[in-house]
Amino acid sequence: MLTALTVLGILAALIGLVLGYTAIRFHVDSDPVVEQIDKLLPQTQCGQCTYAGCRPYAEAMAAGEADINQCPPGGETTIKALADLLGRDPKPLNPEHGEHTEKSVVVIDEQVCIGCTLCIQACPVDAIVGAAKQMHTVIRDECTGCDLCIPPCPVECIHVVPLPPVIGNWVWPKPADPASQPTGTARQQAAS
């Protein structure tokens, strides 16, 4: 009787130690779901989802306040990935938030720019360089195509340009579908 109690007591103490250690060692600060959702979002930071950026939208989704179809830059791919992650049914993009377009970038017409710095303040990813009364320019590789810099510009010198196709981003076209889809199902249908 006493042996059994001692053994159980020691076991309990050991397991308690291990659990205590792992709780400290593998402590997770923030909600991992938010991180996971944030990872799937395109990080355009455009605010078309009505939230102040991709992370706030991810937090709202994790809290169940926002739907998964509010991100036009991500489009169908993002909605599908979010649906997979959150175990919901994919749904079409909510047109209230805009339409999905291919990624573009903005350029500043440097002849027209007056150096007002309003676009620099609007850019969510610091992709515009310039200073007061100096010419501004967009760092193309950093631009997410959120278009937030366009409305503040007083001289309308910022234009959207589509990204030209380059070999590095080219995808082999998917072959046209074989006449109809194969398989067991067709045979089963024929048999039934």
Add this chain to the structure above:
Amino acid sequence: MNRSATSFSRPQLSSFKTLHHFHGGLKLPGHREITASMPIRQAELPPQLIVPLQQHIGAAAVSLVQVGEQVCKGQLIGRQAGAISACVHAPSSGVISAVEDRPVPHPSGLQAPCIVIDTDGMERDSDEQYPLLDYTRLTPDALCKLIRDAGIVGLGGAGFPTQVKLGCGKYDIKLLLINAVECEPYIACDNRLIQERAADIISGVHILQRAVEAESCIIAIEDDMAQAEAALQTALQQDGNNTDIALTRVPEIYPSGGERQLIKVLTGEEVPSQGFPADMGIICQNVGTAAAVHNAVVKRQPLLPRIVTLTGNGLVQPQNIEALIGTPVSHLVATAGGYCSDVERLIIGGPMMGYAVTDDNIPVTKTLNCALAVTADEMPVPPPAQPCIRCGKCTEVCPADLLPQQLYWYAHSSNLDAAQDYSLFDCIECGCCAYVCPSHIPLVQYYRHAKTEIWVREKQLQSSDLARQRHEARLSRLDRIKQERAARMAKKKLALAGDDSRKDNKKAAIEAALERVKRKKQQADSTPGNTDNLTPAQQQLIDDADRRRRQQQEDRNS
């Protein structure tokens, strides 16, 4: 089913006497006899050379030249950018007429940055004199550096920068494998190269062996390349220090020239998925690369020309042509007598792994080994794809031992994660599965679509990670500025409110200032200056002013 390698007079390595078999593979009609018996022809210098900055796997080279600049033959015009990259040289002398996007050999038909040289026909060499070196006295590192500076990449087709593959002492290499197995139908450029320049190849092999410090070396050659084999034998016999190079015949089964397949045939071991042959102590190099290494180290010449097989029934005189890199394919087609009237398609690469192009005004690159002009009879356009009937033939022939059918389903339904789980990236795109498919499903195209789609998504993920970092950095910066401003304001407020002695100081300062003003006023009242020697008119004016002032004073007082 193992078979013994044919023994030659050369000493054989005991461990590689037995040959093995890789899974699957196909026996294909060779079509190599069209060009394999004719000597290599030198292409004439074209009026314009178009040198792409990206002719290899890795980062594109960075242009070092300006429009209008004179360049010499062999001058470095693009330097390598990053660890996995290769430099490019001017193939001939002339003037740089443009540095711009031009069509390049690529299935997309898109343009890529190129350096365009208007040749002057003088073939001027650079003034710089490179001392000829005795490579046997050079360290492996120095040899790797020479190979890197010559811009050499794998000439078998993949174009991996050679010095990166050699590793410069990073790996412990047991076996250097020289790949002379030109397994894809029609292509005979390596075959001709061996027949005509076997001695160069053997010299290059010695240099490579020294560069990787390999214990042993095998040259693997296909068993239907009898003349090439004889040439190599002769060269080995004439060679002085050849005791450690063995020549082995491998059976002609497509794709035994694939790196992983050849290693399996010779050693019986499989290169692990996601692994490299170097991890197993094996390095595989193409014969063309060996010849280029010989030129780079012994003759001190960078990689300027390469041999291209121009073949197919759509050409008047199919043959192997040695052309400078940057020569337009159309120029080579003209050298090969032009197109026949019934030509239907131009394919870059072989019939199994190549891709059709619509424009022949694309340059020869370091990796372009074949231009195949076919007629409709020779290579009919496959009939429309039928549904998969799950016959399993593709699985039987897959040399990478994958499940092509499974990969097809996942690629077809864009289930890219599942396709990767089924080792999509171990597919070498040899085309065997599509060749045997009774439903004519373009299987390889599905895999290529899935692979490129995955790459593009990975790139997007990287750029979105960058955007997130920058956005977070911005938010934290704005937050910091806000906090700093608030802290400054609070400090100021505190200073204004709390300090009593400061208040007294202020009061004292105000009183002192009032005192000063008072004193000044008194001084001004006592003696008006500048009143001597006045004219009567001036005195009259002063008196009037005094009267007015007194009057005003009285008015104010009353």
